[in-house]
Amino acid sequence: MREKLVMLLAGLAAILLAYNLHHMFLVLPNEVSQDFIFRIIFFHVPAGIVGMIGFFVALIFSVWYLAGGDLRYDSVAASIVEVSVVFSIVNLVTGSIWARVIWGIWWTWDYRLTSQLVCVLIFVGYVMMRRAIDEPTQRARLSAALTIFGCFDSVVVWKSIEWFRNNHPGPVLSIRTGGGNMDPDYERTLWLNFLALLIIGAALALVRSRQESMEREIDSLRRAAHV
Amino acid sequence: MDARNFTFMFYGFLAAWLIVLLYVVSLARRGARLTKELEDVKQLMASGQKN
Numbered sequence: 001m002r003e004k005l006v007m008l009l010a011g012l013a014a015i016l017l018a019y020n021l022h023h024m025f026l027v028l029p030n031e032v033s034q035d036f037i038f039r040i041i042f043f044h045v046p047a048g049i050v051g052m053i054g055f056f057v058a059l060i061f062s063v064w065y066l067a068g069g070d071l072r073y074d075s076v077a078a079s080i081v082e083v084s085v086v087f088s089i090v091n092l093v094t095g096s097i098w099a100r101v102i103w104g105i106w107w108t109w110d111y112r113l114t115s116q117l118v119c120v121l122i123f124v125g126y127v128m129m130r131r132a133i134d135e136p137t138q139r140a141r142l143s144a145a146l147t148i149f150g151c152f153d154s155v156v157v158w159k160s161i162e163w164f165r166n167n168h169p170g171p172v173l174s175i176r177t178g179g180g181n182m183d184p185d186y187e188r189t190l191w192l193n194f195l196a197l198l199i200i201g202a203a204l205a206l207v208r209s210r211q212e213s214m215e216r217e218i219d220s221l222r223r224a225a226h227v
Numbered sequence: 228m229d230a231r232n233f234t235f236m237f238y239g240f241l242a243a244w245l246i247v248l249l250y251v252v253s254l255a256r257r258g259a260r261l262t263k264e265l266e267d268v269k270q271l272m273a274s275g276q277k278n
Binding site: 034035036037039040043044047083086089090093094097098100101200204207208210211214215217218221222224225 | 238
């Protein structure tokens with residue numbers, strides 16, 4: 001059942017991506033001041049949003065774990081965090097390449113960039129910490145604590161472009177500005193690509209959570225063998 | 228605008244897909260390792276029960 005769902009999601013994402021890529025390169029005109037490079041926004045922003053949503057969904061599962069002690073919630077949270085880290089890294093790398101062309105530098109210690117880097121480092125630490133701790137309950141409790149901490153930083157990432165004015169542009173999406181800051185055709189393509197990346201993220205999280213259950217099964221079989 | 232602009236956009240798209248692809252490969256490898264490990268443990272338990 002899970003495999004079929006993953007295949008279905010992958011197929012859906014492939015169709016959506018094909019449509020989006022066609023639209024990005026063959027339908028939309030070049031942006032007036034930035035030309036071709038502006039198209040990087042179609043991966044940079046959606047990847048960042050997918051990563052951020054993932055961290056908050058993981059937060060919900062972590063809180064459920066803390067409330068009920070069910071390790072399955074911890075496994076789901078861990079799977080989502082891992083996939084979200086990948087998308088957040090995509091966000092940082094594509095942003096850095098974009099910055100090289102527009103700002104002339106690969107990196108600057110801007111509030112947005114720095115808080116996003118800190119967020120990625122917190123959750124990379126989360127993934128590493130889980131591999132270092134064998135005891136499942138202790139691992140789950142520490143993971144949940146780190147997720148809560150990481151999500152505080154995610155809020156800073158989200159709000160930093162409103163709170164501080166640095167190199168990074170302010171909000172442009174109409175959900176934050178009420179509209180008028182971005183061409184509607186560009187914004188529609190951006191949201192469609194967000195949907196495609198979200199579907200890919202969901203499929204990857206499903207695969208990863210299956211692996212987490214396999215790890216739990218191996219662990220419980222080994223424990224049973226030693227009793 | 229110059230060709231550099233297009234090249235960097237290409238690098239951006241390439242980097243994005245490369246990162247996702249590397250993760251997918253790592254997932255596939257981990258999946259294969261876990262499947263084998265699970266089979267081994269089950270086999271070990273079955274042979275232990277026979278003895």
